[in-house]
Amino acid sequence: MRNIPITIGAMVLLAACGVSTQQEVQMGQQEAQQVSAQLPMVQDAVIENYVNALGQRIASRTSRADLQWQFQVVNSDMVNAFALPGGFIYINRGVLERASNMSEVAGVVGHEIEHVVRRHSVKQMENAQGANVGVGILCALTGACQSGAAQAAINIGGTAVFAKFSRTDEIQADEGGFNNVMRAGISPRGMYTFFQKLLAEEQSSGGGGATAGWFADHPGTQDRLADIQRMLSQVPASELNGLQSNDSGFATMKARLARLGPAPKVQGQ
Ligand SMILES: [Zn+2]
Numbered sequence: 001m002r003n004i005p006i007t008i009g010a011m012v013l014l015a016a017c018g019v020s021t022q023q024e025v026q027m028g029q030q031e032a033q034q035v036s037a038q039l040p041m042v043q044d045a046v047i048e049n050y051v052n053a054l055g056q057r058i059a060s061r062t063s064r065a066d067l068q069w070q071f072q073v074v075n076s077d078m079v080n081a082f083a084l085p086g087g088f089i090y091i092n093r094g095v096l097e098r099a100s101n102m103s104e105v106a107g108v109v110g111h112e113i114e115h116v117v118r119r120h121s122v123k124q125m126e127n128a129q130g131a132n133v134g135v136g137i138l139c140a141l142t143g144a145c146q147s148g149a150a151q152a153a154i155n156i157g158g159t160a161v162f163a164k165f166s167r168t169d170e171i172q173a174d175e176g177g178f179n180n181v182m183r184a185g186i187s188p189r190g191m192y193t194f195f196q197k198l199l200a201e202e203q204s205s206g207g208g209g210a211t212a213g214w215f216a217d218h219p220g221t222q223d224r225l226a227d228i229q230r231m232l233s234q235v236p237a238s239e240l241n242g243l244q245s246n247d248s249g250f251a252t253m254k255a256r257l258a259r260l261g262p263a264p265k266v267q268g269q
Helices: 009-019 022-038 043-061 093-098 102-117 118-129 137-142 148-157 167-183 189-205 213-215 221-233 237-241 247-261
Strands: 072-074 081-084 088-092
Touching: 022 081, 022 102, 022 148, 043 072, 043 102, 043 167, 043 247, 072 093, 081 102, 081 118, 081 137, 088 102, 093 102, 093 189, 093 247, 102 118, 102 167, 102 189, 118 167, 137 237, 167 221, 189 213, 189 221
Parallel strands: 072 088
Antiparallel strands: 081 088
């Protein structure tokens, strides 16, 4: 397989013909190569394994359990997470640092998984006539590009499959994510408490803080919280209380996180 980005021309062709699962996975793999070349990843086996095991547990109970799901932790303090086509999920360190229990991490992971289950990137690409989505967006997303050169490389190599999702997509990802988490035996309350926490931080920081990227990429958080609350109210308390909120690995993961050196300096901060 040639290690070159898909060109805009190829994208238009793909958009015209529809994207098969195999093509989706290939695009995701190419994007993932770029991501690992350009963004710093947390290199700690305990943290990586924790997030990967949690992700596999949730993804394996979805309709796309057959994908080769991969979960990685980006070494960035910014609160964000993103999904590439084909099942490549990235959770920023800033998410883990703010989580109070396993179910809060699961809420974010379950949400990103649902973007892949519903093929949101693929649909967006099919609808976007191949242009002007996602080029160079990785830097904006994580704020973790370390040099102008890296940013230029991402711009040049931008495969345009990586785009912002609509409010409708976000609501679908919440609702599907909610169910994904529950199917894995995990309490969906963590999704609510975590989004609530992010909203509080966003409001107290006046919009320019570490959560800014999350709110730019996940529009409508306030409405979405109401939607999640509605879903929570429909699950019997006895069922909710029987679901898992935490595990012993979470505290171990947090202890490792606390021992990591500072995240790489972010441009413009
Ligand atoms: Zn989303």
